Amino acid sequence: MNRRDFVKLTALSAGSAMGGGKLLRGALAPAAPAAPSAPLIGVATAAEPLSRPNLGQLLDDVQKRTGANAFFPFIYSHIEERAGVSPPGFRGGNYAIPHMQYYKDTILTYEDMRGPEFGDKDLLALAIAASKPRGIKTFAWIIEDNRRPQIPHWEQLYEIDFHGRRTDRHPSGPCNNNPYYRGYLLGLVEDYTRSYDIDGLMWGSERQGGLFNALGAYHNGAKADPGKATCFCEFCQKKGRAKGIDVERARLGFGEIEKYVRAGRAGHRPRDGYFTAFWRILLNYPELLAWENLWVTSRHEMQGELYRRIKSIKPTLPVGWHIWHNVSFSPFHRAEENYAEMTAFSDFIRPVLYSNCAGERTHSFMQSVHQNILGDGPPDEMLEVLYRQLNYRGEAPYGRVAATGLSADYVERETRRAVTGVAGSATQVWPGIDIDVPVAPGSSHCTPESVRETVKAVFRGGGQGVLLSRNFLEMKPENLNAAGSAVRELGLTPPTPA
Numbered sequence: 001m002n003r004r005d006f007v008k009l010t011a012l013s014a015g016s017a018m019g020g021g022k023l024l025r026g027a028l029a030p031a032a033p034a035a036p037s038a039p040l041i042g043v044a045t046a047a048e049p050l051s052r053p054n055l056g057q058l059l060d061d062v063q064k065r066t067g068a069n070a071f072f073p074f075i076y077s078h079i080e081e082r083a084g085v086s087p088p089g090f091r092g093g094n095y096a097i098p099h100m101q102y103y104k105d106t107i108l109t110y111e112d113m114r115g116p117e118f119g120d121k122d123l124l125a126l127a128i129a130a131s132k133p134r135g136i137k138t139f140a141w142i143i144e145d146n147r148r149p150q151i152p153h154w155e156q157l158y159e160i161d162f163h164g165r166r167t168d169r170h171p172s173g174p175c176n177n178n179p180y181y182r183g184y185l186l187g188l189v190e191d192y193t194r195s196y197d198i199d200g201l202m203w204g205s206e207r208q209g210g211l212f213n214a215l216g217a218y219h220n221g222a223k224a225d226p227g228k229a230t231c232f233c234e235f236c237q238k239k240g241r242a243k244g245i246d247v248e249r250a251r252l253g254f255g256e257i258e259k260y261v262r263a264g265r266a267g268h269r270p271r272d273g274y275f276t277a278f279w280r281i282l283l284n285y286p287e288l289l290a291w292e293n294l295w296v297t298s299r300h301e302m303q304g305e306l307y308r309r310i311k312s313i314k315p316t317l318p319v320g321w322h323i324w325h326n327v328s329f330s331p332f333h334r335a336e337e338n339y340a341e342m343t344a345f346s347d348f349i350r351p352v353l354y355s356n357c358a359g360e361r362t363h364s365f366m367q368s369v370h371q372n373i374l375g376d377g378p379p380d381e382m383l384e385v386l387y388r389q390l391n392y393r394g395e396a397p398y399g400r401v402a403a404t405g406l407s408a409d410y411v412e413r414e415t416r417r418a419v420t421g422v423a424g425s426a427t428q429v430w431p432g433i434d435i436d437v438p439v440a441p442g443s444s445h446c447t448p449e450s451v452r453e454t455v456k457a458v459f460r461g462g463g464q465g466v467l468l469s470r471n472f473l474e475m476k477p478e479n480l481n482a483a484g485s486a487v488r489e490l491g492l493t494p495p496t497p498a
């Protein structure tokens with residue numbers, strides 16, 4: 001696609017959005033931002049580079065290599081890799097300054113939230129100050145941590161499994177129906193929106209409901225404890241009852257799933273086969289699906305609340321969502337993240353399309369679900385079935401996919417699926433592509449060629465931007481250069497001055 005086609009496509013999608021009359025959209029987003037004149041070329045980064053005295057030079061260098069016009073720092077995290085430092089006693093937290101008037105609806109204190117690793121520095125303010133003169137946008141990027149912070153108040157925000165135990169790590173997390181978690185998140189986005197001259201905000205949650213967590217239906221899911229499915233906290237139970245769901249039946253259903261998954265992992269094939277046995281549990285306990293739906297809709301409700309809070313303060317500020325990589329592997333999670341419905345609260349979506357590490361993740365997903373729902377045939381044959389379900393063509397077989405990764409064709413197909421999903425709205429699609437996301441020994445690695453091809457695939461698929469991911473600190477210079485050469489070959493940014 002050349003630049004003229006791209007501009008035409010963008011104009012077309014903006015035009016159809018005006019006449020689209022999308023469900024709820026008019027009420028929620030009266031002033032959705034117009035399509036930018038140039039596609040967004042973003043770089044995601046840990047917080048640490050923002051603390052460097054030579055941040056300006058660093059931005060110049062990244063801009064020269066990639067044509068980047070936006071930076072997405074992990075600005076709030078209790079995970080070392082996202083902070084980019086790991087001193088003894090690491091705690092993490094907010095690397096901007098919490099303004100406490102916005103946190104009245106949570107139990108978290110200033111000390112609970114403020115990240116101590118960079119002293120008195122306000123990294124969000126520093127990022128904005130260095131980026132603005134260079135024409136680079138700063139997006140506050142918040143992703144849920146996959147381990148509970150070692151801070152007592154956080155414990156009360158976390159989900160409860162169906163045995164009644166508090167959880168402390170992925171695939172569980174803070175509960176979307178816990179008013180203190182919602183209060184914290186709403187306060188955080190209000191704080192960033194009011195206190196800082198940010199150019200946008202992206203939030204992400206790499207989670208799904210308890211049913212598919214219990215089945216281990218995600219990469220690394222084979223390690224998941226099927227007895228830790230969530231959430232049965234007091235708030236979820238109350239909400240479930242209000243929706244007419246029999247909470248005890250849901251709990252019993254999770255007990256049946258736990259037995260089913262443990263038996264499969266021990267190699268005991270059910271008498272009538274894995275798929276039939278699974279379906280029979282659903283037939284007997286439809287409350288399981290109702291509980292999954294409760295979890296999914298609660299998360300989307302919360303996203304809608306975050307969207308409305310930000311828009312009530314600054315209607316033109318772009319607000320969007322990181323979409324967990326699991327939609328690339330799991331037809332179940334794909335069903336939960338319906339892009340068409342998300343347009344009601346999304347200015348942009350950023351599906352994770354990390355093609356290189358997708359190889360080992362696809363293998364890991366299959367390895368897990370092959371011990372239950374997709375266990376009725378050899379894994380290489382079942383992966384071919386899965387590829388059909390996901391609409392992938394010619395991807396590597398089970399025995400080789402970790403060593404080859406998925407292709408640029410996967411990136412193009414998934415971009416196009418997202419673009420088609422949001423068609424008729426003003427929501428833009430900015431996929432995240434893989435630049436040196438760490439992988440296990442023996443797995444494939446990114447190359448300049450693979451990076452160049454995936455950037456091009458995003459725009460062939462109709463994406464309106466691309467986010468070079470996932471963390472600047474992991475990216476090799478030659479692969480950043482390759483992303484930039486693709487951007488320039490596509491004519492998406494002015495040529496870099498010599």
Ligand SMILES: [Zn+2]
Binds near residue numbers: 159237
């Ligand atoms: Zn809950």
